Amino acid sequence: MSGAVIDGALQVLVVGAGAPLLVGFTRTLKARLVGRPGPGPVQPYRDLRKLLGKEPVVSDTTSWIFRVTPYLLAATMLVAALVVPVVTSRPALGFAGNAILLMALFLFGTFFLALAGLDAGSAFGGMGASREVAVAALAEPTVIVAIFALAMRAGTIDLGGVVERLGRQPWLAINPGHLLAFAAFFIVMLAETGRLPVDNPATHLELTMIHEAMVLEYSGRYLALVEWASAMKLFLFMTLLANLFVPWGVPTAATPTAVALGVMALAGKLVVLSAALAVTETLVAKLRLFRVPELLAGSFALAVLSVMAVFLLR
Amino acid sequence: MAPAVYGLAVAMSLAGAALGLYGLVGGAFTVTVPWLLPLGGVALEMDRLAGLFVALVALTAVPVSIYAVAYDRDGRGGGGAYLAFLAAMAVVPLAGNVITFLVAWELMSLASWLLIAREPRAGGPAWVYAVMTHAGFACLLVGMLLVGAHTGSLSFAEWRAAAPALAPATRDIAFVLLGLGFAGKAGVIPLHVWLPLAHPAAPSHVSALMSGVMVKLGVYGLIRIGLDWLGAGPPWWGVVILVAGTMSAVIGVLYALVEPDLKRLLAFSTIENVGIILVGLGAALVFAPVGAGPLAALALVAALYHTVNHAAFKALLFLGAGSVQHATSTRNMEDLGGLVKRMPWTAACFLVGAVAIAGLPPLNGFVSEWLTFQALLQNLDVARPELNLVFALALAGLALSAGLAVACFVKAFGITFLALPRRAEAASAHEAPAAMRVAMTALAAACVGLGIGATLIVPALAGVATDLSPGAAVPITVSGVAVRVSGDFASVSTLAVAGAFAGILLLLVVGLRRAGAAGARIAPTWGCGRIVQTARMEYTATAFANPFTRVFDFVYRPRKQRVVDTHPESRLFVRGIAYESSTRLLFEDWLYAPLMTALRRTTTAARAIQSGHANHYLAYILAALVVMLVFG
Numbered sequence: 001m002s003g004a005v006i007d008g009a010l011q012v013l014v015v016g017a018g019a020p021l022l023v024g025f026t027r028t029l030k031a032r033l034v035g036r037p038g039p040g041p042v043q044p045y046r047d048l049r050k051l052l053g054k055e056p057v058v059s060d061t062t063s064w065i066f067r068v069t070p071y072l073l074a075a076t077m078l079v080a081a082l083v084v085p086v087v088t089s090r091p092a093l094g095f096a097g098n099a100i101l102l103m104a105l106f107l108f109g110t111f112f113l114a115l116a117g118l119d120a121g122s123a124f125g126g127m128g129a130s131r132e133v134a135v136a137a138l139a140e141p142t143v144i145v146a147i148f149a150l151a152m153r154a155g156t157i158d159l160g161g162v163v164e165r166l167g168r169q170p171w172l173a174i175n176p177g178h179l180l181a182f183a184a185f186f187i188v189m190l191a192e193t194g195r196l197p198v199d200n201p202a203t204h205l206e207l208t209m210i211h212e213a214m215v216l217e218y219s220g221r222y223l224a225l226v227e228w229a230s231a232m233k234l235f236l237f238m239t240l241l242a243n244l245f246v247p248w249g250v251p252t253a254a255t256p257t258a259v260a261l262g263v264m265a266l267a268g269k270l271v272v273l274s275a276a277l278a279v280t281e282t283l284v285a286k287l288r289l290f291r292v293p294e295l296l297a298g299s300f301a302l303a304v305l306s307v308m309a310v311f312l313l314r
Numbered sequence: 315m316a317p318a319v320y321g322l323a324v325a326m327s328l329a330g331a332a333l334g335l336y337g338l339v340g341g342a343f344t345v346t347v348p349w350l351l352p353l354g355g356v357a358l359e360m361d362r363l364a365g366l367f368v369a370l371v372a373l374t375a376v377p378v379s380i381y382a383v384a385y386d387r388d389g390r391g392g393g394g395a396y397l398a399f400l401a402a403m404a405v406v407p408l409a410g411n412v413i414t415f416l417v418a419w420e421l422m423s424l425a426s427w428l429l430i431a432r433e434p435r436a437g438g439p440a441w442v443y444a445v446m447t448h449a450g451f452a453c454l455l456v457g458m459l460l461v462g463a464h465t466g467s468l469s470f471a472e473w474r475a476a477a478p479a480l481a482p483a484t485r486d487i488a489f490v491l492l493g494l495g496f497a498g499k500a501g502v503i504p505l506h507v508w509l510p511l512a513h514p515a516a517p518s519h520v521s522a523l524m525s526g527v528m529v530k531l532g533v534y535g536l537i538r539i540g541l542d543w544l545g546a547g548p549p550w551w552g553v554v555i556l557v558a559g560t561m562s563a564v565i566g567v568l569y570a571l572v573e574p575d576l577k578r579l580l581a582f583s584t585i586e587n588v589g590i591i592l593v594g595l596g597a598a599l600v601f602a603p604v605g606a607g608p609l610a611a612l613a614l615v616a617a618l619y620h621t622v623n624h625a626a627f628k629a630l631l632f633l634g635a636g637s638v639q640h641a642t643s644t645r646n647m648e649d650l651g652g653l654v655k656r657m658p659w660t661a662a663c664f665l666v667g668a669v670a671i672a673g674l675p676p677l678n679g680f681v682s683e684w685l686t687f688q689a690l691l692q693n694l695d696v697a698r699p700e701l702n703l704v705f706a707l708a709l710a711g712l713a714l715s716a717g718l719a720v721a722c723f724v725k726a727f728g729i730t731f732l733a734l735p736r737r738a739e740a741a742s743a744h745e746a747p748a749a750m751r752v753a754m755t756a757l758a759a760a761c762v763g764l765g766i767g768a769t770l771i772v773p774a775l776a777g778v779a780t781d782l783s784p785g786a787a788v789p790i791t792v793s794g795v796a797v798r799v800s801g802d803f804a805s806v807s808t809l810a811v812a813g814a815f816a817g818i819l820l821l822l823v824v825g826l827r828r829a830g831a832a833g834a835r836i837a838p839t840w841g842c843g844r845i846v847q848t849a850r851m852e853y854t855a856t857a858f859a860n861p862f863t864r865v866f867d868f869v870y871r872p873r874k875q876r877v878v879d880t881h882p883e884s885r886l887f888v889r890g891i892a893y894e895s896s897t898r899l900l901f902e903d904w905l906y907a908p909l910m911t912a913l914r915r916t917t918t919a920a921r922a923i924q925s926g927h928a929n930h931y932l933a934y935i936l937a938a939l940v941v942m943l944v945f946g
Binding site for chain 1: 720734861
């Protein structure tokens with residue numbers, strides 16, 4: 001029991017503390033790729049500290065939903081951090097659900113954030129909320145079919161189970177179907193975490209914003225919580241990609257050395273993934289909003305092909 | 315007068331709930347009263363499935379009747395019809411023979427029709443409802459007589475024994491006929507047309523019962539014909555239900571998404587949820603005949619769980635919508651807004667219902683959707699590629715509908731309750747009276763309880779599933795606070811998630827307080843420099859749904875009309891602009907409109923023989939007599 005508590009606290013710490021660094025690292029890489037010096041990778045920590053120290057301004061139109069949402073959102077991501085195999089394959093709350101619980105947790109966050117977007121009564125918030133839920137809804141079929149493809153190969157849908165099975169039998173992970181599912185999931189990650197080409201995390205141009213429009217009214221510590229939660233969502237999605245599709249180096253036992261190795265393996269994988277993200281974001285331009293469904297349909301097709309590959313190759 | 319009726323209804327329902335729960339835990343009994351009806355008399359038969367549905371009817375009716383005490387103070391809701399409606403719904407699952415079943419079924423339909431028809435401006439919807447429900451009744455009647463003729467009995471218990479020996483063709487025809495009848499009542503697409511008309515027309519407490527419970531009796535019928543009365547059928551029975559369920563889930567929620575009328579939105583969402591239930595049931599019917607008994611039991615448990623859950627959150631949402639209508643005299647979301655400040659209690663309850671129906675953890679909708687997903691995800695145990703493909707598409711459809719449901723209920727809650735009121739009626743809204751608040755709170759508590767208490771609910775439902783598919787062990791075990799599915803395949807624990815969530819939330823709030831973060835400055839919403847904020851600057855329900863209208867325009871076929879009224883001297887001087895945009899309904903346009911045209915044409919043609927001369931009619935009688943003598 002105490003082992004589970006320590007293990008859980010460690011995962012929460014890794015996700016909570018590592019997420020801003022991941023965002024900062026990606027930003028620095030992106031800046032370098034386009035020839036700017038850019039801020040250092042620890043800049044997000046400074047931003048969060050600054051925001052936490054500021055007095056928030058709250059619209060007089062809003063209700064309790066607006067004030068509660070940032071806390072709910074951050075708590076949701078931290079609970080998700082207990083479910084995802086981050087540093088061990090058997091996280092503290094691993095028994096409490098699987099990939100479907102995880103997606104539902106992310107949707108829970110989106111649900112409240114969208115409500116908060118509507119709460120201030122400005123057109124920006126409504127616009128962002130409407131677009132965010134549209135993208136989230138259209139990404140769901142891909143998620144589930146990609147999970148199905150994974151579950152078919154691993155014989156379980158339990159996240160820890162998938163990691164252990166693929167870790168023991170690496171050849172399961174080296175086949176075209178697995179790669180297709182990875183590609184599908186990568187696109188879903190771009191959509192769900194508001195990255196290019198679906199949404200531009202750096203924009204404040206009214207008509208193209210999705211996520212930023214929805215959280216436009218937030219400031220001070222509320223904004224800090226929202227930003228932190230977005231960073232954690234990115235971190236969790238990347239960890240999922242890293243540990244589900246490249247499941248090597250995830251310790252199955254929670255001994256101190258194994259966990260230390262696990263953290264290092266994860267850091268290595270995340271550096272690679274975040275470089276991939278930075279390159280992708282540098283290479284592509286933002287899609288028009290109504291072209292996004294086409295991208296998601298493409299990722300859905302990849303996921304379905306991945307399922308088909310299982311039939312063909314078994 | 316009204317409170318007395320509803321008090322009686324509460325008392326009746328409590329008795330019914332006790333009876334139902336007794337049946338659910340395994341108390342079986344049979345009651346026959348041969349003299350009460352012809353053709354076999356009244357026969358009541360209790361088993362676990364019947365107990366579940368009786369308990370469902372009764373336990374939903376308790377809060378709804380309490381709500382009605384305040385909602386329907388002047389007794390406009392028709393006391394006798396209301397009681398008859400409740401009683402008939404409780405008898406349907408208990409019916410042990412054809413005559414009892416059909417009488418109770420028709421009484422249920424008539425009583426609910428009466429409750430709709432006495433509302434002002436409900437003429438059209440009531441007629442559509444009457445026609446659809448009687449078309450369904452005709453299918454049931456023919457189907458039941460067919461089975462009765464071939465088995466030589468009108469008792470369901472004897473069908474069970476005789477059905478496996480029937481010719482496959484007979485069973486297939488009976489399944490199709492009975493299936494049509496029950497699917498019509500359940501609101502399965504394309505037999506759903508009455509639902510979005512009848513539900514909003516009825517008073518809200520009646521809508522809550524119709525949507526939460528009555529359509530579930532259609533599901534009950536489908537369970538009986540698929541797994542019980544007709545014996546185990548071929549896999550295509552299941553495939554048909556699975557495909558119909560997926561279609562209903564996706565199309566139902568798509569229409570809910572663009573609907574600006576709160577109660578119509580809920581009615582379309584009922585179609586979606588019945589679809590989700592049928593995905594589970596269809597999966598059970600596919601798994602059962604191909605030798606995957608445990609998976610069939612799992613899918614059935616998922617379907618039953620969602621049936622129970624939907625009764626709780628849909629009744630809650632309809633009661634919430636009723637409170638809104640009670641307070642503002644409108645159901646149009648485009649006129650509402652800002653109610654969270656004026657009706658905080660209703661808003662909080664509605665929010666619980668919205669989170670639950672959107673399938674978000676840790677509430678009840680999540681648990682049943684999760685179970686449905688687990689049942690579908692294991693379809694690879696069945697090595698039939700064509701079936702696996704159907705399952706993969708059903709999975710995608712279910713996931714899409716789950717995502718769209720989130721969007722739909724963000725809209726339903728956000729536009730109705732948040733931001734500024736859009737009309738004076740919404741600005742002067744008042745909180746619902748105590749009885750209505752009690753009822754909504756009870757149902758909200760049920761949504762929470764059914765969610766975090768999953769470990770207590772699942773074994774009871776597993777008992778029902780074992781009853782229906784004997785021999786198949788239900789692959790669900792409860793270990794501690796977690797529900798495990800198929801050994802190592804998956805597990806879930808809403809209680810653990812809720813506990814961890816509450817703990818972390820507390821730590822966050824306390825931690826930030828300690829760090830000195832408190833207070834906030836109140837200021838107007840940022841608006842690019844405009845002076846005052848009005849409700850006209852808010853996003854509307856239509857605007858919110860716009861991305862979906864554009865993405866799924868092949869379903870909605872949106873119609874836009876813009877009329878610019880210009881000055882006769884110069885078109886540069888605009889006097890007014892009228893803009894209209896609407897979405898169209900697929901099945902109404904493509905199925906029912908041609909059907910109605912054909913029907914009208916046939917009846918017009920048939921009018922030719924109606925000359926009005928008695929001589930002609932006598933000649934017809936003579937001719938008919940001759941024909942019968944020759945061919946008879």
